[in-house]
Amino acid sequence: MSSVLDKLVNQPYRHGFVTPIEADKAPKGLNEGVIRLISAKKREPDWLLEFRLKSYRHWLTMAEPAWPNVKYPKIDFQDIIYYSAPKPKKLASMDEVDPELLRTFEKLGVPMNERAKLAGVAVDVIFDSVSVATTYKQKLAEVGILFCSISEAVRDHPDLVRKYLGSVVPTGDNYYAALNSAVFTDGSFCFIPKGVKCPMELSTYFRINTESSGQFERTLIIAEEGASVSYLEGCTAPKFDSNQLHAAVVELVALDDAEIKYSTVQNWFAGDENGVGGVYNFVTKRGLCKGRNSKISWTQVETGSAITWKYPSCVLLGDNSIGEFYSVALTNHHQQADTGTKMTHIGRNTRSRIISKGISAGQSNNSYRGLVKIGPRAENARNYSQCDSMLIGSKSGANTFPYIQVQNASARVEHEATTSRIGEEQMFYFASRGIGTEEAVSMIINGFCRDVFQQLPMEFAVEATKLLGLKLEGSVG
Amino acid sequence: MKRPDARVLLEVRGLRVRVGGAEIVKGLDLTVRAGEVHAVMGPNGSGKSTFAKAVVGHPLYEVTGGTVEYEGRNLLDMAPEERARAGLFLGFQYPVEIPGVSNSAFMRLAYNTVQAVRGRDELDPLEFDDFARGKMKLLGMDPGLLDRSVNDGFSGGEKKRNEILQMALFEPRLAILDETDSGLDIDALRVVANGVGRLVTPGNAVVLVTHYQRMLNYIEPDYVHVMGGGRILKTGGKALAEELEARGYDWVKAAA
Numbered sequence: 001m002s003s004v005l006d007k008l009v010n011q012p013y014r015h016g017f018v019t020p021i022e023a024d025k026a027p028k029g030l031n032e033g034v035i036r037l038i039s040a041k042k043r044e045p046d047w048l049l050e051f052r053l054k055s056y057r058h059w060l061t062m063a064e065p066a067w068p069n070v071k072y073p074k075i076d077f078q079d080i081i082y083y084s085a086p087k088p089k090k091l092a093s094m095d096e097v098d099p100e101l102l103r104t105f106e107k108l109g110v111p112m113n114e115r116a117k118l119a120g121v122a123v124d125v126i127f128d129s130v131s132v133a134t135t136y137k138q139k140l141a142e143v144g145i146l147f148c149s150i151s152e153a154v155r156d157h158p159d160l161v162r163k164y165l166g167s168v169v170p171t172g173d174n175y176y177a178a179l180n181s182a183v184f185t186d187g188s189f190c191f192i193p194k195g196v197k198c199p200m201e202l203s204t205y206f207r208i209n210t211e212s213s214g215q216f217e218r219t220l221i222i223a224e225e226g227a228s229v230s231y232l233e234g235c236t237a238p239k240f241d242s243n244q245l246h247a248a249v250v251e252l253v254a255l256d257d258a259e260i261k262y263s264t265v266q267n268w269f270a271g272d273e274n275g276v277g278g279v280y281n282f283v284t285k286r287g288l289c290k291g292r293n294s295k296i297s298w299t300q301v302e303t304g305s306a307i308t309w310k311y312p313s314c315v316l317l318g319d320n321s322i323g324e325f326y327s328v329a330l331t332n333h334h335q336q337a338d339t340g341t342k343m344t345h346i347g348r349n350t351r352s353r354i355i356s357k358g359i360s361a362g363q364s365n366n367s368y369r370g371l372v373k374i375g376p377r378a379e380n381a382r383n384y385s386q387c388d389s390m391l392i393g394s395k396s397g398a399n400t401f402p403y404i405q406v407q408n409a410s411a412r413v414e415h416e417a418t419t420s421r422i423g424e425e426q427m428f429y430f431a432s433r434g435i436g437t438e439e440a441v442s443m444i445i446n447g448f449c450r451d452v453f454q455q456l457p458m459e460f461a462v463e464a465t466k467l468l469g470l471k472l473e474g475s476v477g
Numbered sequence: 478m479k480r481p482d483a484r485v486l487l488e489v490r491g492l493r494v495r496v497g498g499a500e501i502v503k504g505l506d507l508t509v510r511a512g513e514v515h516a517v518m519g520p521n522g523s524g525k526s527t528f529a530k531a532v533v534g535h536p537l538y539e540v541t542g543g544t545v546e547y548e549g550r551n552l553l554d555m556a557p558e559e560r561a562r563a564g565l566f567l568g569f570q571y572p573v574e575i576p577g578v579s580n581s582a583f584m585r586l587a588y589n590t591v592q593a594v595r596g597r598d599e600l601d602p603l604e605f606d607d608f609a610r611g612k613m614k615l616l617g618m619d620p621g622l623l624d625r626s627v628n629d630g631f632s633g634g635e636k637k638r639n640e641i642l643q644m645a646l647f648e649p650r651l652a653i654l655d656e657t658d659s660g661l662d663i664d665a666l667r668v669v670a671n672g673v674g675r676l677v678t679p680g681n682a683v684v685l686v687t688h689y690q691r692m693l694n695y696i697e698p699d700y701v702h703v704m705g706g707g708r709i710l711k712t713g714g715k716a717l718a719e720e721l722e723a724r725g726y727d728w729v730k731a732a733a
Contacts, residue, residue, distance in 0.1 A: 424536065425573045429627075432533050432569075433587035433643065434561035434594075443586065447577030447626070 026083035032056065035182055038083045042151055042185075045158060055171040055181030062175045068338040069367040069399060070307050072280065080245060082183045082216070140198075145229075146191040147202055150218050153189035160191055164222055168251040168288040168315070176247040176309075177284040180216045184249070187217035192227035192258075201457050203232040219250040223258035225291065230261040232460055244269075246305075247282045256291030256318065261299070263456055265464050267471075268304035273362075275334025278306025285312035286342075289321035289350075297324040298341065299455040301464040303471050306335060311369065313342035316350035316378075323352040326452040328464070330471055331364030331396070340370035340401075345378040345411070354385040355451050360396035361472060367399040374411040381411045390448055391421040392441075392472070420448075442469045483510040486548060486651050486682050487532070493542035493707075494524075494531040501527040503707035504543065509651065512679045516693055516718060517686045519704030520726045525686045526570060528704075529655045533567040534560050547651070561587075562594045566649030568640040570656040575627035580639070581606060583627045584646060591647050612645045616672050634665040641672035652676060653684045658692035670695030690718040703729045 026034055026041075035056055039049040064075070140147050146157060153161050171181040192198055223229055246268070252260050262285075271278030281304075287296035298312035308331075314323025325341035343352035352372065360366040372383045389398035400417050422444055430440035445468050446453070453461045487509040494502035502524045509515055519525050531538040532545060534557035545552040552560060575583070581602070589599040600608060610620050618638055628636050637657055644652050657669055673696050677683055685692060693701075693715060701717040702709045703726065710733040711717065721729070 420576060423573075426575055428535055428557065429569070429573045429575065431557035432561055432567050433583075433647070434558050434590040435587055436558050439586065443578050443583065444575065447575075447579070450577065 025081050028081050029078040030056075030080070030082055030183065034082055038183060038185060041083065042154070044154060047162060048154060051166065051171065052182050055178050056183075058172040059175065059178035059182055062172070062178055064175050065309075068309050068369075069365065069401075070309065070336040070338050072307055072336075075245060075280070077179075083185055140200075143196050143199065144193040145196060145198055146189065148189055150184075150187045150189045150220060153191075153220070157189075157191070160222070161189065161220065164220055164251065164253055165218075166251075168253060168286050169249050169284050174284060176282040177249050180218060180247045180249040180284070184216040184218035187219045187248070188221075189219070190221040190229065190231065192221075192223045192229045194224040195226045196224075197227070198229040201230050201232055215244070215246045215248070217248040219248070220253075221251070221260060221262070222253045223255065223260050223294075225256045225258060227255075228259040228261075230457060231263070232457060233262070233264045244279045245282070246279050248284070250283070250285040250312075252287035252296055254287065254289050254291060254294035254296050254321075257293045258291060259295045259297075260287060261297045262287070262312070263299040263460055265301045265456075265460055265467060266304050266308075267467055269306075270304045270335045271306040271333065273333045275306070275363075278335070279304065281305035281308045281310060283310045285310065286315065287313070287323070288315045289318050289323060289347075291321070292318040292347075293320045294318050295322040295324075297322075297326070297455070299326040299452065300328070300339075301452070301456070301460075301467070302327070302329040302337060302339060303467055305337075308335075308337040308339050310339045311341055313344070314352060315344045315346065316352065316381075317346045318350075319347040320349045321347055322350070324455075325352075325354045325356070325370075326455045327356045328359070328449045328452045328468070329357070329366055329368075330359040330468060331361070331366045332471060333362040333364060335362075335364040337365070338367045338369055340368045342371040343373070343383060345372075345374045345381040345383070348377065348379040349381070350378055351382045352384075354383070354387070356385075356387045357449050357452055358387070358389045358398050359392065359445065359448070359468075359472075360389070360398050361392035363395045365397040365399070367401060369401040369403075371403040371405070372413055372415075373404075374406040374408050374413065376407040378408050379410050381408065383411075383413045385413075385415045386451075387415070387417045388448065389417075389419045390445075391419065438469065441472050445469075445472065480510050480512045480679075483512050483679075484548075485510050485546075487552075487684075488546040489532070489543070490545075491543035492528070492531065492540065492545060494527050495539045495541050496527055496537060500541065501707055502531065505704075505708055507702065507709065509682050509684060511650075511682055512677070513682045513700065514677055514696060514698045515682070515684045516690075516698040516701045517684060517704060517709075518688065518690070518701060518718065518721060521688070523704040523726075524707040525688075525704050526655050527707075529567060529653045529684075529686050532653060533557060533565060562591060564591075564650035566644055566647060566652040568637075568644060568652065568654035568657045570659070572628045572631075572636045572640055574629045574631070576629045578627050580625055580627050581609065581623040584609065584623075584643060587643070588646055609642070609646060613642060615675070616642065616645060617668050618642060633660040634662060637661055638665060638668055641669050644676060645672050648676070648681075650680065651682050651684070653686065655686045656688060657685070658687055658689065666692065667695065690722040693718050705730045705733065 026037055035052050039052060169177050172178055190202060221231060254260050268279040289296050296314050302308055312325060316323050323343050329337045329339050331337045341354055354370055356368045358366040358368055368387045374381045387400045391398055398419060402415050404413055406413060427437055427440055446465060453464060456464055485508060489505055489507040492502055492505040505528055517525050527538060531540055540553055585605040592599055609623055613620050622639055658666055670692060673683055697715055701713050703711045711729050
């Protein structure tokens with residue numbers, strides 16, 4: 001029956017294709033000249049160039065983190081193309097979008113031509129590094145919501161960007177955040193003004209396209225007093241043999257009584273079944289609950305990338321603020337994931353909740369790493385963490401690294417962890433009742449992930465369920 | 478009742494089975510006809526459970542010889558799930574726990590799978606809930622079992638009852654119950670026996686694999702087979718079971 005398991009684990013990546021679109025590329029390598037080129041190409045103001053250069057100079061003094069439980073050959077940062085954009089075009093409507101590009105999205109199932117299906121979802125499409133199409137912008141503008149590429153935001157709303165960019169993830173925060181701050185080319189910007197509840201889910205699809213082009217998105221979401229927004233991010237990438245570095249930075253800011261919900265389904269190329277190729281996903285995501293009674297909730301379903309290094313975190317500064325992290329991380333073949341969260345409690349009566357579900361199949365390694373930090377002023381802070389691991393087959397690994405630092409005696413911190421294995425006996429029990437392996441795995445996995453899937457917006461939950469089934473097709477015996 | 482003219486459901490000839498490198502079943506013959514109840518008895522290690530697992534197709538039980546036909550089809554060519562869909566059922570000795578999967582969702586999926594094969598309508602969750610609760614009431618079972626995860630944290634008795642509930646829901650044509658009576662208190666035993674009794678119709682058959690004859694106080698077998706050394710050593714009626722209870726197994730072995 002392990003051959004059935006192998007078949008399921010060894011499904012080829014279905015989104016592996018390259019779209020032949022002419023790209024406007026910078027030469028390979030990184031130096032101040034390249035950064036000035038990026039900034040000039042984007043006609044950026046001086047303060048942003050300074051921001052980039054300062055980050056770059058800081059980055060030069062830093063070393064790659066060695067603590068994650070992942071292994072990969074040293075990255076040659078001079079062998080990466082830092083700027084690559086589709087040829088600039090003025091697009092009056094969706095009809096003018098390159099048909100090749102539209103076909104790519106169709107293959108991926110990005111619902112650009114199927115808006116009926118996704119009624120109510122605005123899709124800000126990022127292709128390589130430049131935003132080429134934005135929908136529903138008008139409708140959002142009517143209620144005062146700004147939803148555009150970060151380049152447009154720099155041009156049209158420079159004060160907002162300048163005020164918040166780097167305010168949650170400082171330029172020198174970590175190696176990859178510094179790199180991103182120096183070379184980011186595009187990303188999304190979202191601003192929900194005071195008292196506005198965003199009338200629809202905001203959604204962005206990312207896709208890396210040019211071979212060996214690094215992708216450095218920058219996302220900034222701000223919810224003012226009493227505002228709320230639900231943001232969805234979904235990713236896929238074509239199949240390449242050379243590794244692709246992805247180092248994004250996402251910053252969220254929630255002011256008094258504001259709420260931000262950020263959901264991700266990630267399905268980047270994970271390398272083939274022998275561990276060749278795949279995306280290195282080194283991402284810094286952090287939310288700042290700046291105001292009282294604010295709330296930030298991260299939900300992620302991580303199924304792709306050769307290496308995932310990602311800790312969507314919350315800084316609970318405002319009194320009574322709430323941080324949440326719901327995660328499903330699935331690894332297969334030779335994939336490595338070191339992912340988790342940091343909940344930093346600073347304000348009083350702050351609460352955080354961590355639900356992490358790791359699924360490891362094949363020869364993959366899946367680590368949860370989480371920090372719960374209760375500061376000295378965080379009276380009555382509470383945290384609840386639950387970290388469950390599921391192993392499929394006998395060659396996969398799971399680790400849990402929970403760090404807890406408490407500096408206030410009134411805090412209450414709870415941590416629970418379990419490890420289980422999908423075994424042959426379970427599969428046989430299903431089979432003896434007429435249920436085939438794939439349905440059985442899907443049922444077990446969905447049961448295992450239920451607490452996380454419940455947090456996803458409906459259409460994403462359906463997509464996530466399908467995706468996990470697809471990734472594990474043929475894999476359990 | 479014995480029905481020598483009835484349709485043959487299961488025909489086992491010269492079956493040999495290896496588990497973990499050792500041959501456990503060494504040439505077993507058995508014919509089960511519709512409407513019959515068979516008891517397969519024998520001491521520990523005689524090959525009873527191995528026989529049961531091999532018939533339903535457990536991957537760790539390797540059939541190395543002999544033939545098994547089910548309703549005229551070569552059972553050994555069928556995947557375990559196909560065997561189940563064709564109406565074969567195993568009541569497990571040690572049902573496995575499946576945390577996170579709701580018992581009712583699991584049973585509904587299994588039920589609908591079999592229903593689809595039989596060309597009958599599937600039940601939606603509400604319909605299935607009514608249907609399952611009805612069966613549970615009939616069997617005198619606690620409907621709370623439906624809302625829990627499959628066998629997760631169930632007591633030994635609850636697990637066995639859960640097996641019988643599935644048998645009652647799926648209405649298999651041939652049910653093999655592997656030591657379903659072991660570890661049960663007298664009330665649970667009655668529930669289980671009651672469920673088995675209800676299943677026996679002129680179209681179906683039951684094979685009870687058991688160590689003790691106490692289950693047979695509730696269900697009268699048409700045939701009692703005594704296994705030893707991987708084969709059936711002796712076949713008789715209910716009286717044989719009583720004799721075994723009184724004298725043990727050694728004399729059968731000595732006589733064989």
